[in-house]
Amino acid sequence: MNKLDWTTPLGTMTLAADEVGLCGAWFAGQAYFGAGVDLDQATVAATPILRRAAAWLDAYFAGARPAVDVPLHAAGTPYRQAVWTALTAIPYGETATYRDLAQAVGGGARAIGGAVGHNPLSLFVPCHRVVATDGALTGYAGGLERKAALLTLEGERVVAGRLVRA
Structure with a gap:
């Protein structure tokens, strides 16, 4: 290692x-x-x-939208691996909700939240793109200020810890 x-x-x-x-x-x-x-x-x-x-x-x-061309090799349970794979499908500049992931992968919002929170590949597996159904920024292991900054970098509008849709 x-x-x-x-x-x-x-x-x-x-x-x-x-x-x-x-x-x-x-x-x-x-x-x-x-x-x-x-x-x-x-x-x-x-x-x-x-x-x-x-x-x-x-x-x-730098503001580019680079495709992840780095081989990834994170250790995790099969369920967490499935959630992390689903995270990689969320495009740059877009978000998904915990409910969206639960519908795609199975399991409840808490199980999804646990898997998202334990993602060991911050940014490369974009867990910062997951928000609550009401647009609230919740549950980022790197800190909510970083989550807001990352979403803003990707073109989202964040005000008072919540996504603002035009």
């Missing part, structure tokens, strides 16, 4: 990868930071996968 700390406009992110792909991408201080990965045993190294992930982050924060 290798890791790399990368500076973004929203704070430092720790990236972790094995020989297969990116296993984690967490903001400093994020809930569940490093879950499922032994970061203490990881070697600090800018491997090709980690360099690709860092370049993707730079492009994303």
Whole structure:
């Protein structure tokens, strides 16, 4: 396992990868930071996968809409994997609700929320694009201010912790 700390406009992110792909991408201080990965045993190294992930982050924060071309290799239960796959189908600049995901994947809103919250690949698997049915920004492990900033970067209008539709 290798890791790399990368500076973004929203704070430092720790990236972790094995020989297969990116296993984690967490903001400093994020809930569940490093879950499922032994970061203490990881070697600090800018491997090709980690360099690709860092370049993707730079492009994303520069306002580009880069396709995720980094191989992903997150560990999780089959249910969480299904939810994370559904998250990757939410297009840049759009959102889905927990209810939408529950209808697509199965399970209740709480189960969906748990899987979304434990997503180890922040931004690469866009859990920040999930909102409450009423448009409220809820449940982002990286913090609601970051969630609002990410949605704003993608062209959404956020006022007082809620999406505003024109």
